[in-house]
């Protein structure tokens with residue numbers, strides 16, 4: 248199972264078998280919705296009626312458990328008499344049901360009736376996460392992905408207890424979220440993508456649908472509007488945003504660092520005020536990511552003046568600032584989360600230290616470990632390799648608590664695996680780069696340090712293969728894994 252739970256005890260003489268007369272019992276703790284969705288999945292794959300009823304059942308779910316279990320913790324017991332999952336919150340119960348899905352045979356994930364038996368080896372599990380931020384980022388700017396495609400992505404990443412979806416909504420190649428007060432951002436700025444194909448964008452209804460769907464999986468959306476660099480799509484949409492009031496053409500290549508908002512124009516801040524307000528209004532989560540990376544065309548003194556002004560607008564609309572680690576070169580508002588994307592370069596590490604010295608916390612996305620767009624090896628047909636080749640082992644074998652020198656473990660909020668999509672224009676390609684590396688990052692975010700061991704992880708990862716086959720996931724069969 249991935250992520251490895253904090254404590255698990257096998258019950259060697261016990262086996263739970265789901266039979267056709269099985270029921271799912273719930274109490275009045277918000278378990279009903281979670282039970283209904285588990286029942287729907289298992290009805291499809293087992294063909295059993297699986298009624299959901301008040302009280303105990305063959306499988307009994309409750310979110311009325313002790314507060315000591317925490318926001319995402321749960322306890323699970325499977326034995327010959329049945330399965331019980333207890334949590335203190337509906338979110339914790341969802342995490343426990345996610346575990347139960349992995350304890351069942353892989354064919355339980357099928358969307359058509361399969362042969363049994365439906366057995367779970369007897370076990371007791373007590374579990375809760377190491378970090379509160381366990382994220383994945385999908386770059387929908389370089390290549391646009393539809394609402395349905397993002398929902399499919401959410402389904403898959405939620406199997407590994409991921410709880411944050413960072414959507415990279417704007418960049419040089421495309422603006423992907425509707426802003427009523429600046430309609431050309433999507434009409435024009437959202438019309439293309441890398442390679443020149445038709446781009447796309449999320450209407451407010453689309454974005455609300457994604458936010459709701461993510462929340463059903465207890466995943467919070469973190470929207471990113473990248474500034475002041477990576478802004479060609481916005482600059483191409485509105486001449487007045489440009490220094491000389493001349494809009495550049497739309498851009499469909501993959502260079503970085505050539506664009507910048509005009510730091511000394513008032514209209515820039517009126518623009519950001521509208522954008523951040525409209526995005527914040529649609530975002531239940533408390534983080535709004537303002538980017539900040541690779542502002543190579545913004546004079547550094549101007550960058551240092553810009554970040555506090557942009558950050559102030561994020562805070563004005565009730566959100567905490569999140570940004571790539573470059574923003575830590577200047578002052579940061581309280582509650583800021585700095586996303587570290589460095590490799591071993593000392594400059595990035597110093598910025599991370601500066602962030603923490605200011606009281607910011609960190610989300611770790613080391614590019615040579617957590618970037619899912621990095622090639623696995625020289626011959627990988629997709630992805631980039633500027634941060635090096637990232638094998639499955641390389642992606643797993645690091646410790647978030649000790650990655651950065653002079654940064655206390657207490658400053659780490661968690662981890663996030665970014666998927667940049669310069670070379671990925673469909674879900675099959677996305678799945679090939681995300682699996683099998685994402686489960687390892689998810690484990691680094693969830694499991695205790697003591698559970699992190701490549702040799703045992705590698706065997707547990709191999710067991711995910713049959714599950715991905717049933718789910719139709721186009722995963723990379725890394726040769727170093729002894730796939731089942």
Ligand SMILES: CC1=[NH+][C@H]2[C@@H](O1)O[C@H](CO)[C@@H](O)[C@@H]2O
Pocket residue numbers: 503540541571588618620631667668669
């Ligand atoms: C934070 C960050 N900025 C750059 C960098 O990561 O590398 C990505 C590709 O790996 C690229 O797409 C992105 O624009």
